[in-house]
Amino acid sequence: FEIWVKELSGDEVAVCLLNRSEKAMKASVDLEHILARFNHFDRKYTVRDLWRHKNIGKTNRPLKATVESHGVVMLRLVK
Secondary structure (H helix, E strand, O other): OEEEEEEOHHHOEEEEEEOOOOOOEEEEEOHHHHHHOOOOOOOOOEEEEOOOOEEEEEOOOOEEEEEOOOOEEEEEEEO
């Protein structure tokens, strides 16, 4: 299981959860910890699932997601 992170323009952040295993995996990701790596300590973001085209939460709560076998969950953290 891997988490890839990329800072985008406009202080937004892309997050990709990648499951290389043969089984689906449940993930719990602390998005505030990820944002702290980019010095975005005091900013709250909306979490947008790019595959489902909908907002799924805020960064002030851990993200819980199931990532299918050999699948990805692609997110954009937007202000």
